[in-house]
Amino acid sequence: MDEFTYAPILQRGPDACEYLRLDLPAPSRAEALGRTFLTVPGETLVALAERAFGDMAHLLRTSHLRQLRAVVDDPEASPNDRYVATDLLRNAAVASGGTLPMCQDTGTALIMAKRGLRVLTDGDDAAHLSLGVARAYDRLNLRHSQLAPLTMYDERNTGTNLPAQIEILAEGQDAYEFLFMAKGGGSANKSFLHQETKALLNRDSLPAFLREKIAALGTAACPPYHLAVVIGGTSAEAALKTAKLASAHYLDSLPVRGDLSGRGFRDVELEREVLEITRELGLGAQFGGKYFCHDVRVVRLPRHAGSCPVAIAVSCSADRQVLAKITADGVFLERLEPDPARFLPDETARLAGDAVPVDLARPMREIRQELSRYPVGTRLSLSGPLVVARDLAHAEIKKRLDGGEAMPAYLRDHPVYYAGPAKTPEGMPSGSFGPTTAGRMDAYVEQFQAAGGSLVMLAKGNRSAAVTRACERHGGFYLGTIGGPAARIAQDCIVSLRTLEYGELGMEAVQLAEVVDFPAFIVVDDKGTDFFADPGGPVLTIGRPAPAAPGDPSRTA
Numbered sequence: 001m002d003e004f005t006y007a008p009i010l011q012r013g014p015d016a017c018e019y020l021r022l023d024l025p026a027p028s029r030a031e032a033l034g035r036t037f038l039t040v041p042g043e044t045l046v047a048l049a050e051r052a053f054g055d056m057a058h059l060l061r062t063s064h065l066r067q068l069r070a071v072v073d074d075p076e077a078s079p080n081d082r083y084v085a086t087d088l089l090r091n092a093a094v095a096s097g098g099t100l101p102m103c104q105d106t107g108t109a110l111i112m113a114k115r116g117l118r119v120l121t122d123g124d125d126a127a128h129l130s131l132g133v134a135r136a137y138d139r140l141n142l143r144h145s146q147l148a149p150l151t152m153y154d155e156r157n158t159g160t161n162l163p164a165q166i167e168i169l170a171e172g173q174d175a176y177e178f179l180f181m182a183k184g185g186g187s188a189n190k191s192f193l194h195q196e197t198k199a200l201l202n203r204d205s206l207p208a209f210l211r212e213k214i215a216a217l218g219t220a221a222c223p224p225y226h227l228a229v230v231i232g233g234t235s236a237e238a239a240l241k242t243a244k245l246a247s248a249h250y251l252d253s254l255p256v257r258g259d260l261s262g263r264g265f266r267d268v269e270l271e272r273e274v275l276e277i278t279r280e281l282g283l284g285a286q287f288g289g290k291y292f293c294h295d296v297r298v299v300r301l302p303r304h305a306g307s308c309p310v311a312i313a314v315s316c317s318a319d320r321q322v323l324a325k326i327t328a329d330g331v332f333l334e335r336l337e338p339d340p341a342r343f344l345p346d347e348t349a350r351l352a353g354d355a356v357p358v359d360l361a362r363p364m365r366e367i368r369q370e371l372s373r374y375p376v377g378t379r380l381s382l383s384g385p386l387v388v389a390r391d392l393a394h395a396e397i398k399k400r401l402d403g404g405e406a407m408p409a410y411l412r413d414h415p416v417y418y419a420g421p422a423k424t425p426e427g428m429p430s431g432s433f434g435p436t437t438a439g440r441m442d443a444y445v446e447q448f449q450a451a452g453g454s455l456v457m458l459a460k461g462n463r464s465a466a467v468t469r470a471c472e473r474h475g476g477f478y479l480g481t482i483g484g485p486a487a488r489i490a491q492d493c494i495v496s497l498r499t500l501e502y503g504e505l506g507m508e509a510v511q512l513a514e515v516v517d518f519p520a521f522i523v524v525d526d527k528g529t530d531f532f533a534d535p536g537g538p539v540l541t542i543g544r545p546a547p548a549a550p551g552d553p554s555r556t557a
Contacts (some may be wrong), residue, residue: 009234009259010242017323018080019332026330038174039120040326042128048324048331049132052180053109054140056320057101059094060338064226064319069343070093071224071285071321076250078289080356084482085224087519088317092340095432100487103318103420104432105220106142108134109164112245116172119326124207126166137161141431143422143507148313157506160382176326179250186437186460186483187316191243193236194310201308206231206270211277213312219286219532220437220461222483225314227293228275232264232301233309239301243313246297248321254299256380262302275353276486286460286482287377287521287531291348317484339458349417360384364413364455371456371460374522376531380479382518385484386417386458388511390436393446393502400474401451410500410510411453415479418459420507421490421497428515434486435460437448440479442467449474462532463524474529480523480531 027038071077071085075492095102111129115121121128136377137144137160146162147155194213200206211228217225228246243266245251255265279290303309315321323334358370361384387410389397398406418441438459445467448454455476460483471477495514502509517547523531 001285001377005261007263009238009262009264010245010251011255011263012251013255015323016081017241017254018335019061019323019325020335021329022048022051022331024051024331027119027368028545029327029328036174037120038116038176038326038328040176042122042124043123044126044326044331045121046132046135048178048326048333049109049111050136050139051132051333052135052178052322052324053136053142053182053416055324055333056182057106057136057140057142057335058095059338060102060319060340061334062337064294065092065337065340065343067224067413067451067512069345071291071402072345074291075388080287081285081289081291082284084287084484086345087339087485087488088484089340091488093344094491095487096338099425099428100432100490101140101142101422102320102487103184103435103484104143104420104486105145105184105186105318105436105476106137106161106317106422107184107318107320108146108188109137109161110181110183111164111166112179112181113166113168114171114177115168116175117170118174119176124170129166130162130164132158132258133164141423143420143431151478157518163454174328178324179245179248180322180324181248181319182245182318184316184318185234187314187318189437190217190221191240191313192311193240194312195236196308196310197239198305198308200310201231201343207273207277207287209310210274211281213279213310214274214278215283217312217314218462219283219292220439220483221314222316223283223314223458224285224291224294225316226295226297226319227274227278228297228311228313228315229298230299230301231308232303234302234304235311238312239309239311240313242299242301243311245314246299247313248299250321251299258300260273264299264301267298267300271296274298281530284510286502287480314317353382355379357381358520359385360386360415360515364415367415367456368475368477368526369375369520371479372526376525376529380426380520381521382458382520383516384415384514386513386515387411387414387500388417388419388421389448389515390418390420390498390508392505392508394448394512395440396502396505397423397453398444398447399477401447407448407451407453408501408510410512411448412455414512415458416454417457418457418512424497424506428490430490432486433513435483436482437461438463445473445476446470448475449476458520463530464519465530468524468528468530468533471524476524476525477522477526478524479520481518481520489518
């Protein structure tokens, strides 16, 4: 064996992040064994975690906002791309006020840290960081989403958004470095592992494979995405973790070529190729176009000769991660953009118009007759009552139907919005109130529609073929809305909100919302037409379309 040298698999380059110095207790210095050690107080870890998760709930990176504005300014972007990007910028401006978080799903708290060997603490680092998470979710208008298993089948919300996922590594010398992430369920559900072989590693097979798997991601996790693809890995879990880090741009400074040390590297050429693939799919920013992804990161890792894991992950439009560090000079947190409104285009008001108004304060029969006049892809503006119900409420209602009870009148009389709002700020009708992933309710649709309920559904993302068939059979509709702008929806569209049933379920209770100018699109209609059925080019109509002829399933171009 030649002289041994060590190279880390993920060999990051210099830190180019712009930091803010926080007014927090700084580490003290101590001399021992001929070395200088930094002692970090537990209260500093608590306060740093609380500040990090507070900032992430309301602010985004400047680079992310710049990418959204680039979509608006791109003449090749579809009207949908520009409309969604503009609404996400408007949402960012609302959230930056510090009251409404940018997304109703304020996420699982993830913390990865690297504690240098000359950094001393009391040893309870994870407990201190967890207390900071709990304080942020208690004091701010954030949603508690973590469920504690009491038995294999029974769960209860912890009420603190704990436990957090915390990983602390021993690495480096005299600094304590952190990556804080808030990961919502929608984007977390778009992390995938594929176990492949050497046969994938050629210039024909790999792009075709990635095209298929990326198309299968769908739009439920609120694109435009930051997409990460990892090829290889010393284990399956290493590949998945690397993909998550890459989606957060944590690995942007990796080398761009490999060597015999086995270090990982970014394949920037393949990144450009995969980005072009995402644009050719036509899925766009949720309702057709080229901006399915802002950017792509492709990382190649070493692998065992008999194994070739491929991991795919995304960071969604709520691109929530922030770096931090504690050094001898103090406590520092990544600077996020305090003024996202400066990225808003002048034509915001124009883009907010040109939708078909739909009055929901009518009998369900009349609402469905109105929707049936328009083809899929038509943009709507909804005003009136919506029932709010998602996973747990659907499960409870199914139990009643299975037991021979009738469908609750509220699901027969009103459209249902799959959502679970964040905490309500004082003086407002609701907290941040964006849609949840529609696909999680797919299994209920046939039974519910057959019983006269859920005949008009509202959520985000695509639906299964079974939902399309049920809508055709029972005369139902699925309306998609923009995933992401939860703060703007709460501020501009929610007039009132009250609990109807299952109040013990917290944010998953059945509620009645009164809405105004709520944005929506016809995605699945009563004729069996699915807007997303053709992955090559769904394109919405920004202007008001001509009504479709009765029975005409054609889509609007």
